[in-house]
Amino acid sequence: MLQSLGYLGFHTANLDDWSGYGSRFLGMQLAERSQSSLCFRMDDRKQRILIHGEADRRPIFGWEADNAMAVEALGANLERAATKVVRMDKALAGQRHVTGGITFEDPGGNRLEVVYGSEVAPDPFKPGRAHSGFKTGPLGLGHIVLNTTNMDADVAFYTEVLGFELSDYVTKPFRAMFFYINSRHHSLALIEWPKRGIHHLMIEMYSLDDVGQGYDLALREEGRVATTLGRHSNDFMTSFYSNSPSGFLVESGWGGRTIDTANWQAFEVVEGPSLWGHERNWISAEGRELAAQMRMKAARDNVRAPVQVTPGNFAIASGECPWWENVKRAAE
Numbered sequence: 001m002l003q004s005l006g007y008l009g010f011h012t013a014n015l016d017d018w019s020g021y022g023s024r025f026l027g028m029q030l031a032e033r034s035q036s037s038l039c040f041r042m043d044d045r046k047q048r049i050l051i052h053g054e055a056d057r058r059p060i061f062g063w064e065a066d067n068a069m070a071v072e073a074l075g076a077n078l079e080r081a082a083t084k085v086v087r088m089d090k091a092l093a094g095q096r097h098v099t100g101g102i103t104f105e106d107p108g109g110n111r112l113e114v115v116y117g118s119e120v121a122p123d124p125f126k127p128g129r130a131h132s133g134f135k136t137g138p139l140g141l142g143h144i145v146l147n148t149t150n151m152d153a154d155v156a157f158y159t160e161v162l163g164f165e166l167s168d169y170v171t172k173p174f175r176a177m178f179f180y181i182n183s184r185h186h187s188l189a190l191i192e193w194p195k196r197g198i199h200h201l202m203i204e205m206y207s208l209d210d211v212g213q214g215y216d217l218a219l220r221e222e223g224r225v226a227t228t229l230g231r232h233s234n235d236f237m238t239s240f241y242s243n244s245p246s247g248f249l250v251e252s253g254w255g256g257r258t259i260d261t262a263n264w265q266a267f268e269v270v271e272g273p274s275l276w277g278h279e280r281n282w283i284s285a286e287g288r289e290l291a292a293q294m295r296m297k298a299a300r301d302n303v304r305a306p307v308q309v310t311p312g313n314f315a316i317a318s319g320e321c322p323w324w325e326n327v328k329r330a331a332e
C-alpha cells in the first residue's frame with residue numbers, strides 16, 4: 001500500500017539555526033525560505049524537509065502511495081478502523097507539491113499524510129556542502145523513529161491499518177521495533193519511552209566519506225554529537241547522530257542494507273542495537289554500560305557483517321595475501 005517515506009515537516013523556534021544545520025552541516029539544499037518556513041531538497045524532488053516556525057508545533061509525516069486508488073484504499077482502511085480521514089484540498093496539495101492525498105492522525109496524535117504524484121524539480125539538486133548525494137529514490141528519503149508511550153497501540157495501527165511489516169526488534173538496552181514498506185531495512189521504528197516525540201530522522205549518504213566529513217564538522221561544535229560514530233547491528237548502517245535545532249536527533253548514515261521483502265522473516269536482534277560505537281549520550285549511565293557490555297560480547301562472539309555497497313561507491317582492492325587465503329580456506 002505505502003511505497004516510501006516522502007517528506008517530513010518539523011517545527012523550530014529558530015529558522016536561522018535550521019538553515020545552517022540543514023544545508024552546511026547535513027548537506028541538504030535550502031530551496032525556499034519565507035518569513036515563517038524553510039524548505040529543503042535532498043534529491044530531484046521539489047521538497048523533502050519542511051521547517052516551520054509558526055504556532056502549530058506538530059510535525060508532519062508524509063508517506064507516499066502509488067496513485068489515487070492506493071490512497072483511497074488506504075483511506076477506506078483507516079475509516080474502517082474508526083480513524084478520521086480528511087481529503088487534502090488543492091491548496092494543501094499545492095503546498096506539498098503533490099497531486100493529492102489524505103491527512104489523519106496516528107494513535108499518539110501525530111499528523112500523518114499519505115500522498116501520490118510528488119513533483120520533481122526542473123533544476124538539479126545542489127548540495128549545501130560538497131558530498132556525493134543522498135540515497136533516496138524507491139527507498140524513500142530515509143527513516144523516521146518515534147518515541148512512544150503505547151507501543152502496542154502504535155504497532156497495531158502501523159501494521160494492521162497502514163500495512164507496515166516488522167523487520168526485527170531489540171529489547172535491550174531499550175525496547176525498539178523496526179518496520180519496512182520497501183527494501184530499505186526500516187522506514188519507521190518505534191522506541192518505548194516515557195515521553196512521546198520524534199527520536200530521530202536518518203538520512204543516508206552515498207559515500208562513507210560523506211558521513212565521516214559530516215562527523216568532522218559535528219566534532220568542531222560543542223554538544224552537536226549525540227551518538228558517536230558506530231554501526232548498527234540490524235540495518236548495518238555506519239552512522240553518527242547529531243542534535244538538531246528541533247530537539248530530536250538526525251542520524252547521518254552510510255551503507256544501510258536492503259532486504260528481500262518477499263522472503264523476510266522478523267526476529268529478535270539479541271546483540272543489541274549496535275555492533276560497535278554509537279555511544280549514546282541520551283540514555284542513562286546504566287543503559288550505556290549495558291549497551292557497551294552487549295557490544296563487547298558481540299565482538300567476542302565474532303559478530304561481523306559485510307559492508308553494504310552500491311555500484312560506484314567502492315572498489316575491490318587486489319588484496320592478495322596467501323596467509324589470509326589459507327586461513328579463509330581452512331575455515332570453509
Ligand SMILES: [Fe+2]
Pocket residue numbers: 143145200202251
Ligand atoms: Fe536510525
